[in-house]
Amino acid sequence: MRSLETARATSERYxxxxxKALADIPYAEREAAxxxxxxxxxAHDGVALLVPVxxxxxxxxxxxxxxxxxxxxxxxxxxxxxxxxHHFTAAMLYALADETGRLTxxxxxxxxxxxxxxxxxxxxWAEGRxxxxxxxxxxxxxxxxxxxxxxxxxxxCSLAGSMNLLTASIAVPGADGTPELxxxxxxxxxxxxxxxxxxxxxxxxxxxxxxxxxxDVFVPEELVIRTSEEDPHRIEDLQxxxxxxxxxxxxxxxxxxxxxLVEEVLRRERGSAGDRAxxxxxxxxxxxxLEGTARAVRDGVGGExxxxxxLVARFAAQEALNRAxxxxxxxxxxxxxxxSGDHSRQATAVRPLxxxxxxxxxxxxxxxxxxxxxPLDLS
Numbered sequence: 001m002r003s004l005e006t007a008r009a010t011s012e013r014y015x016x017x018x019x020k021a022l023a024d025i026p027y028a029e030r031e032a033a034x035x036x037x038x039x040x041x042x043a044h045d046g047v048a049l050l051v052p053v054x055x056x057x058x059x060x061x062x063x064x065x066x067x068x069x070x071x072x073x074x075x076x077x078x079x080x081x082x083x084x085x086h087h088f089t090a091a092m093l094y095a096l097a098d099e100t101g102r103l104t105x106x107x108x109x110x111x112x113x114x115x116x117x118x119x120x121x122x123x124x125w126a127e128g129r130x131x132x133x134x135x136x137x138x139x140x141x142x143x144x145x146x147x148x149x150x151x152x153x154x155x156x157c158s159l160a161g162s163m164n165l166l167t168a169s170i171a172v173p174g175a176d177g178t179p180e181l182x183x184x185x186x187x188x189x190x191x192x193x194x195x196x197x198x199x200x201x202x203x204x205x206x207x208x209x210x211x212x213x214x215x216d217v218f219v220p221e222e223l224v225i226r227t228s229e230e231d232p233h234r235i236e237d238l239q240x241x242x243x244x245x246x247x248x249x250x251x252x253x254x255x256x257x258x259x260x261l262v263e264e265v266l267r268r269e270r271g272s273a274g275d276r277a278x279x280x281x282x283x284x285x286x287x288x289x290l291e292g293t294a295r296a297v298r299d300g301v302g303g304e305x306x307x308x309x310x311l312v313a314r315f316a317a318q319e320a321l322n323r324a325x326x327x328x329x330x331x332x333x334x335x336x337x338x339x340s341g342d343h344s345r346q347a348t349a350v351r352p353l354x355x356x357x358x359x360x361x362x363x364x365x366x367x368x369x370x371x372x373x374x375p376l377d378l379s
Contacts, residue, residue: 073256080253124168
């Protein structure tokens with residue numbers, strides 16, 4: 001499949017040897033709970049993809065990032081889902097780092113260490129409940145001398161076993177005492193932070209999506225990003241950037257899983273030419289939507305417009321990918337299903353895109369209002 005080959009070539013440009021290293025492992029082992037895929041990702045400089053060149057990274061643009069994610073998702077949907085959390089966290093933090101005065105010296109120092117030390121960043125922004133307000137913190141923060149004491153949990157939290165840093169949304173008292181949203185940067189070895197089993201499905205088992213608990217975890221003030229009188233839009237800008245990147249990257253990973261199934265159908269020439277074309281068109285339309293949105297973001301579309309565009313692309317792609325993977329599995333046939341569970345597992349691995357926030361139901365009203373000229377409100 002030409003477009004999937006383009007994605008693989010893009011991955012090879014940024015992470016030489018990673019596609020082959022993943023492909024050399026049988027699919028069942030790649031997707032198992034004890035899979036080595038995250039270690040391989042780290043060994044092939046995966047953490048650097050969206051880190052700016054000034055910080056030792058590759059500084060990939062949104063289009064290339066979508067293509068790399070597609071290539072990874074075609075081989076390991078678990079890996080693509082897991083590293084989305086690192087990548088979108090990197091994208092939003094380094095976006096602030098590019099502008100003088102928006103991060104503290106300690107925060108900047110932490111970001112300078114990500115690539116040299118191959119530090120993976122997990123995200124505690126949103127829970128796996130599709131109907132929730134995605135901006136509501138799941139972790140409480142109590143003011144203490146020099147910082148905050150955090151309590152709560154994030155479940156599921158991808159990269160739970162491999163992360164070096166957890167980013168978590170918290171509510172802190174504003175200047176007038178009203179709670180306001182902030183972002184805490186929490187080293188994974190902080191006293192009181194622990195990881196507990198949570199994921200019970202064999203699908204996406206290699207994503208390390210377990211529960212991270214915070215019990216009276218101290219975070220110093222200088223590792224908390226919050227608004228200020230001089231920079232009142234800091235958290236809003238961070239939210240918008242993170243949201244757009246998350247939706248693009250998570251969708252691209254599932255695009256990869258569906259693409260690999262359809263590619264196998266084409267390779268084996270299963271079904272009629274019309275059947276194969278139908279499946280391929282669905283995958284290619286999803287790819288065109290996501291890549292088109294990535295180009296728009298790369299070329300300067302931002303704010304509400306970027307959020308709206310990425311949501312439309314995500315939900316349209318979600319529907320197309322579900323239909324394409326179901327059709328591909330059927331075309332591969334009963335004997336393929338009987339002889340191995342790899343393709344049925346891969347088809348099932350496309351479905352969890354629907355479980356990532358926001359749900360179609362919770363976003364529908366906001367999108368309709370925006371399309372009719374009102375502000376976009378996902379709260």
